[in-house]
Amino acid sequence: MYPIMLNLKCKSAVVIGGGAVAHRKILGLLEAGAAIKVVSPEAVPAIQKMQHEHLLKWDEKSVEPSDYKDAFIIFAATDQPEVNQQIAENAGNHQLVNVVDQPALGNFSVPAVARRGKLVMAVSTGGASPILAKRIKKELLAAYSEDYEAYTQFLFRCRERIKEWEVSLDEKQSLLHELLEERFIHSRDEQENFIRTLEQKVSF
Numbered sequence: 001m002y003p004i005m006l007n008l009k010c011k012s013a014v015v016i017g018g019g020a021v022a023h024r025k026i027l028g029l030l031e032a033g034a035a036i037k038v039v040s041p042e043a044v045p046a047i048q049k050m051q052h053e054h055l056l057k058w059d060e061k062s063v064e065p066s067d068y069k070d071a072f073i074i075f076a077a078t079d080q081p082e083v084n085q086q087i088a089e090n091a092g093n094h095q096l097v098n099v100v101d102q103p104a105l106g107n108f109s110v111p112a113v114a115r116r117g118k119l120v121m122a123v124s125t126g127g128a129s130p131i132l133a134k135r136i137k138k139e140l141l142a143a144y145s146e147d148y149e150a151y152t153q154f155l156f157r158c159r160e161r162i163k164e165w166e167v168s169l170d171e172k173q174s175l176l177h178e179l180l181e182e183r184f185i186h187s188r189d190e191q192e193n194f195i196r197t198l199e200q201k202v203s204f
């Protein structure tokens, strides 16, 4: 398995099935900004609510191949193994397909994800134990506090500045390492002071 971070902004995502599992996959897709279509004769209230809020489009019907032929990414999340299998078989080779009950039929699986701003920690157990993945996700959230949201934003801003600064690579490297000092992680004051100093340096 090859882990990557996918940019799904405005990409067509088709979720087939409207149960709890489909709902969980949809939450991740919403966070990624995908254009979501759900195809299912029934859907849990949370999905119906998302449709009312125009967060997704719900086609209230049984699935047919034409529903997903143009999708960038497909989730076969019905409770019917044969239906999920058919979806995997009909999907094109170039399409990303997740099959929730028979993972080997698809070409990717979904990790448990712990997010702290730009820091994204994804945990997969290769199908050995999704519950273990969920537990490790919680441990990561405890180890990397909410402070990392502002901290990663700070790191991003600094790195953008440092990249465009016309100094030697060594100097850039040393600054990038300095940013990892403990004092920056939890203190907005330390972060802001550093940015001020950096801006003065860069503008000269």
Ligand SMILES: C[C@@]1(CC(=O)O)c2cc3[nH]c(cc4nc(cc5[nH]c(cc(n2)[C@H]1CCC(=O)O)[C@@](C)(CC(=O)O)[C@@H]5CCC(=O)O)C(CC(=O)O)=C4CCC(=O)O)c(CCC(=O)O)c3CC(=O)O
Pocket (backbone or CB within 6 Å): 024, 025, 028, 098, 099, 100, 101, 102, 103, 108, 109, 110, 111, 112, 113, 123, 124, 125, 126, 127, 128, 129, 130, 131, 133, 134, 137
């Ligand atoms: C292969 C994979 C394919 C995929 O879905 O992409 C897959 C497959 C299956 N899951 C099953 C069951 C459960 N899955 C969960 C939970 C999660 N499952 C997720 C991912 C994955 N699940 C992929 C591998 C990830 C990895 O290897 O680590 C998570 C991490 C991500 C997400 O779904 O968003 C999310 C936690 C997210 C979070 O909370 O953070 C729970 C627990 C719960 O619901 O609380 C249970 C019940 C307990 C149990 O059975 O272990 C079954 C049996 C179904 C049945 O019995 O009929 C199958 C089918 C099979 O294994 O063959």
Ligand SMILES: NC(=O)C1=CN([C@@H]2O[C@H](COP(=O)(O)OP(=O)(O)OC[C@H]3O[C@@H](n4cnc5c(N)ncnc54)[C@H](O)[C@@H]3O)[C@@H](O)[C@H]2O)C=CC1
Pocket (backbone or CB within 6 Å): 016, 017, 018, 019, 020, 021, 022, 039, 040, 041, 042, 043, 044, 061, 062, 063, 077, 078, 079, 080, 083, 099, 100, 101, 130
């Ligand atoms: N990968 C994972 O993380 C997990 C996977 N599972 C598996 O996922 C499957 C789905 O679980 P739930 O969401 O809890 O089931 P559910 O029964 O709540 O939902 C199934 C949905 O599929 C829809 N559906 C049925 N036939 C359809 C068709 N022909 N076309 C379109 N939609 C159709 C139903 O209307 C319903 O909305 C289970 O069978 C289970 O094996 C279960 C837990 C976790």
